Amino acid sequence: MTEPVGKRELNKRATREALEAAAKQLFAERGYANTTVRDIADAAGVTERTFFRYFAGKEELILDEVLAWMPVLQQAIIARPVDEPALVSVLRATGDLLRAQPVAPGRSPLLLFAHGRPVNRVGAGGASFMLRIEDGLAAALRVRLNGADDAGLQAELVARIALAIFRSVMIESTRDGANPDERRDALADRFDDALDLVRVSL
Numbered sequence: 001m002t003e004p005v006g007k008r009e010l011n012k013r014a015t016r017e018a019l020e021a022a023a024k025q026l027f028a029e030r031g032y033a034n035t036t037v038r039d040i041a042d043a044a045g046v047t048e049r050t051f052f053r054y055f056a057g058k059e060e061l062i063l064d065e066v067l068a069w070m071p072v073l074q075q076a077i078i079a080r081p082v083d084e085p086a087l088v089s090v091l092r093a094t095g096d097l098l099r100a101q102p103v104a105p106g107r108s109p110l111l112l113f114a115h116g117r118p119v120n121r122v123g124a125g126g127a128s129f130m131l132r133i134e135d136g137l138a139a140a141l142r143v144r145l146n147g148a149d150d151a152g153l154q155a156e157l158v159a160r161i162a163l164a165i166f167r168s169v170m171i172e173s174t175r176d177g178a179n180p181d182e183r184r185d186a187l188a189d190r191f192d193d194a195l196d197l198v199r200v201s202l
Contacts, residue, residue: 016054018044023061031179032062063129070133073097074140086141086154090162091195095188110170110180110187134159165194 022043026035037058041051055061076093084092098110137159145151169190174180180187 015044015046015050019046019051019054020061023058027062032058066129067132067136069097069101070136072101074136077137077140078143080144082144086144086158087162087198088195089144090137090141090158091165091191094162094166095191098184098188110184130163134163137162161198165191165198169194 019040023035023040026039026043030039035058037051038048040058040061041048044051073093076097077089080089080093134156138155141155141158142151145155148154169187170180173183173187173190
């Protein structure tokens with residue numbers, strides 16, 4: 001038999017849902033960059049202090065969108081040609097996904113990787129979030145590399161390198177304040193440029 005949910009817990013759920021709904025609406029209307037924590041709290045009818053009881057920052061409100069891409073990206077990595085180098089597969093699969101995925105108005109996951117280092121912008125959960133992305137990439141790579149010598153270590157290394165390249169391309173390509181969703185094709189093309197630079201450095 002399921003125990004009834006207490007009034008306090010119901011209130012907490014309602015507050016969290018109100019903050020999520022307010023953020024979604026404001027991001028769609030004003031854009032992510034032009035929406036502040038205070039805006040979200042005001043729209044939800046709570047204080048900024050209350051907001052920070054539920055979220056480390058507004059970035060946490062779009063983390064689900066980032067992580068929702070992972071299963072799709074994993075399948076795309078696994079489906080790449082078997083003779084393609086692992087790092088090339090990750091970056092080309094990511095580029096294909098960038099070009100194909102529809103844009104969520106005002107709350108694109110690309111915003112976490114633009115105009116700075118995301119691990120410094122998502123509060124205490126930032127490092128954990130980045131590790132979850134690395135783990136997702138490594139899991140797909142282990143499938144590709146099954147049977148290879150040191151497949152586990154190779155998968156983890158390639159996952160970390162690929163994420164570093166992705167972050168670097170995003171930061172370099174949006175220093176002028178551009179919306180990354182308006183440059184998806186160009187960003188995907190820059191992965192090839194980055195690969196060439198990595199090869200030159202080896």
